[in-house]
Amino acid sequence: MPGSPLKRRAVLLGAAAVVAAGAGTAAAAGPPTPVRIADDRATPATRALFAYLRRRQGDGILFGHQHDLTYGFTFTHPDGRASDTLAAVGDHPAVFGWDTLVLDGDERPGAEDAGEAENIAALSRCIRQGDARGGINTLTAHLPNFVTGGNFYDTRGAVVGRILPGGARHADFNAFLDRVAKAVKGARRPDGTAIPVVFRPFHENNGAWFWWGAGHTTPGEFVELYRYTVEYLRDTRNVHNLLYAYSPNSSFGGDPTGYLRTYPGDRFVDVLGYDSYDEGAGPAPWSDGLVTDLAMVVRLARERGKAAALTEFGESGTEVRDPQWFTRLLRALTADPVARQVAYMLTWANFGGAKRAYVPYPGHVLLPDFVAFHRDPRTLFAADLRGVYSARTTAVANAPFLHLVTPTDRQRVSASRTAVRVRVTPARASRVAFRVNGGRARPLCLDADGLYSGDWTIDPSSAAGGSATVTVSARVDGRTLTDSALVLLGEVTPPPAGRVDDFEGYAGDDTALSGAYTHVNSHTITLSSDHRASGSYGLAYAYDFTGAEYTSIGRPLVADWSGFTSLALWLKGDGSGNAAALQIVAGGVYFWYQVPLDDTHGQEVRIPFREFAPAPWDTANEGAALDAARLTEVTEFNLYLGRGSGGATRGVVHVDDIRAE
Template sequence: MGHERRGLRLLARHAGREVRHLRQAGPGGPPGGVGGINTISAHMNNFVTGGNYGDTNGDVVARILPGGDHNGEFREYLDRVARLAHAITDDRGRPIPVIFRPFHENSGSWFWWGAAHASPSQYIELWRYTVEYLRDTRKVHNFLYAYSPGGSYGGVSDVYLRTYPGDDFVDVLGYDNYDGSDASPQWVNGVVADLAMLARIADEKGKVSAATEYGISGALKANGRNGNLNWYTQVFDAIKADPDARRTTYAMTWANFGADQFFVPHPATGDLPEHEMLADFRAFYDDPYSVFAGELSRVYDRRTRAVSQQPLAHIVSPTDRERVTTPTTTIRVKVSNARASRVWYTVGDKAKQYPLRYDPASGYHTGTWQIGAASLDNTVTQLKVIATIPGRARLELTNSVILGARPPMPPGVVDDFEGHPDDTALRSEYSTYGTNTISLADANGGKALRFDYDFTFQTYTGIGKRLAGDWSDYGGLSLWLTPDGSDHKLVLQLNAGGVAYEAYPSLAGTTPVQLTIPFSQWRPAPWDTANADRRITPEDLRNLSQFNIFVNQADGVGVTRGSVLLDDLRAS
């Protein structure tokens, strides 16, 4: 149980002061050190626009990867991270291990590295590049890397692992999950299912599992306004009762920023009375099964034997399921822990081998793929790379690559689903929020979107895609819909002018309908109280950024699973 050092931007700027705090946890640290294990997150600024981590403009991930026009700025940032890592030593100069948690909560889209702004394969290669640059180029060897997308996952491992960078690049399997339900059985059961899943995956992969962020959504409230005063013990008791979830190695709360925003109940302080949830937190603390930082001892004294690294290779670019729209593109392959005697690639079912040459400046085996303009026809092909390692079996890699631009859609169209060659291409274009499955269905005279959901461990789920264009000349949004008769709440969300506007077509009945929802009927999302009275303006419709589809669980509805079909989403 603990909390995190916030932000490497702060740490790098004030390295001397912050490193002294970090040293308190290390071997041989000064008396009075808390004795815990430090974790560091990285709220990185936008390397393209110069904005902060919440500025999602600029296609940042694609442009900071190798070959991107802002890769240099990203390397400079990682150089600062490396300087910090090398400065974290004890009084005898020995490196102090630190859990490094970059690119967290990527399953959402509030950060520029989030699901709507990077494909799963782009995210994976960004993570791998970060680890390889810090570990191999800058010789940082005191970082343990924590993978921590945001929950929930309903205990479904393939959804959690969708952006998993691989066993060679991750040490801690974590996830972040905040509760806005006052520890409802559904939320608690979902957390237990997820933590149990993480523990089982960690066993399989030789990792450790953690709740890398958890707590009450939006912070605790002032006395008299908290809905469940026994939140901590109820959640802890449920986790403790599950044989897998109880093996979670640590749970980290977010910080107490002050009297206006705090995530852990406080004692009486100055004019502030004791927080009403402190008694329950103390009961959580006193439970024999919980361990807090002050109760840890000799954390860094354990002797371990390093495992020899096996040869490893991965295709850096083009990433898996990437869409290549130029007649030529650069192939980059990273081979680690071995020297390859030969590396080559083939395309599709053709046997011809094309060599890749080692570039010592970049550390990649590279070559130019001569695709040809005629092959840019919106089809999927297989890029296969083979690396031979003397005295060992050869390494074989395969990425699927979509050749050619997606057929252009008329102005105002969100999606007609005809331009996706298969389900995998569809899923690469949409971000997933929560647990659901999307696929292409034969309906409405062509292809339509099938959206399958399950509310066993979640209360809402959705998908989203980036959106651009000028809709100021349109009066509404039209769509074809086949509801599932569930009476759950379908939410169409249009992010325009920086505001999330919503409309709610009915899921009653099962008859296909053609709908048009005037923009005058759209309203800001209920959680956006600051814009509650705002309405869509022509200026908003000139500044589009995102289109999302959600299904929210309705109160009193017994149906927990369903499927909705949608098609021809367009401004009209």
């Protein structure tokens, strides 16, 4: 209700904000609350923040804004106090988001011409300023490509495998984490205590736009990358003021299977996050799918003793489509008894220029609605926070844990020898060993990196079988801990020129198939032996439009198709009234061609490249042609399924033998 007396609206600055947030509040009487978090040596304030985020769920949603104090339409020179949120509603956000890009000078207050120490100090200063304004700090990681030297959008180089232990760029990755550690440990209050931060690395990994995303790494590699990051910061660099967030991108149609496909495990995650932007696609309200998925995330968080959050959201259209966008979203969220239990919701930065104003500024069409959003008692801004760090807690000690670091699950090994590496935390172990296909135990020894490691000389007879199961074990405190991975062996025969996929190279393994593709919105892909053009398998693509009007899978490519004239595939539609769109990314332009799904018998479809046109949303390349010059650089093939007028909500489409001819 606008103007509710339940909301205290004031601008709190400096030490007053810290007191309001609970840093100086007397501890409540009674025994401390036990908390189970990724770091059982976390500082008291970090444990208290976790307890607060869990306690707040269902009792108002904290509003957050990325780079609130460093980018804005209403100020030019950041001073740690000015912000568009403050200019709009007279209050700071409850959650301040920052990015590791500050460390490379790619975002303010970092600077390209500054030294490493200066940019580390700049990120530490941001965290201190957010804390001084009375808010909670989060840190997102847009990491550079450690193989090519490009940015986070540069997906070349199979980066993840090369930065894990044993990889050629592992030391470079460690050096990056060292800078993160210095910045976070350097963010301290005047009394010297470290400021808690929610760290969110490798976000939106189910999409294809980042090098750690689907199609550029396997689920097994991603899990080990995330685990390594937590263990390095926590155990090697002794950073104890971090909570860790996991945050795939929308949407999942409320099905946890896709959300958990790359989940690193309860031992490594404190906040279950979710990213989603309203792009105005389709007639169904974006908030419907958002609420469905957030309810799923909240349920998972409750089951696992975690906090839940809408870690990124925003209105992303080129123009404002709904002048009551904020309040309609709030009503949709809070009307659902489960989805309303997210602890916070953070929108992106007001970078300016042609980019979106995710927080409206004075004169913006959404400002009156944002003011109403701020006044609603169901939202919390900085001045509303009480007792964030006041809870008396004790950490539940983490039990010993073992995991296989390399090789990762479904990793392909073509050499005759590879290293087996195991991490055991937090205790030392005895009788650490590995077995291949249940054979004899082979010992692993503690190395300089704190891993138990040893060489696996691969028996040619094992390689001939195409795969092997590696099982590792260790004795810790009288218990035997184990882990295992399916390892793919031998060289893969290069596909013929122009081949996208014939679905024969996965050895009938649906997990390997899923890991090779990017995924957008709710669906399931499996290998089908019943519906195919040739060989043993085709693709069964089961879609679900409950939460979104379209879904897609994609295959990253590095190909020259300039010698071909058409795209061909075998397609069996489901007679649903829906449609498929075949998309080729060539020369940096997104070209597509729509195909109906009315045929239910299965047939060859062949589309000349000249009939492809730029995707409707790619207005910057309107009129571009899919010609030989662009076809020299093909980087993606994507298959979209979209809901037609009156089309079915669910169905299965079969595809095989996708190729250029």
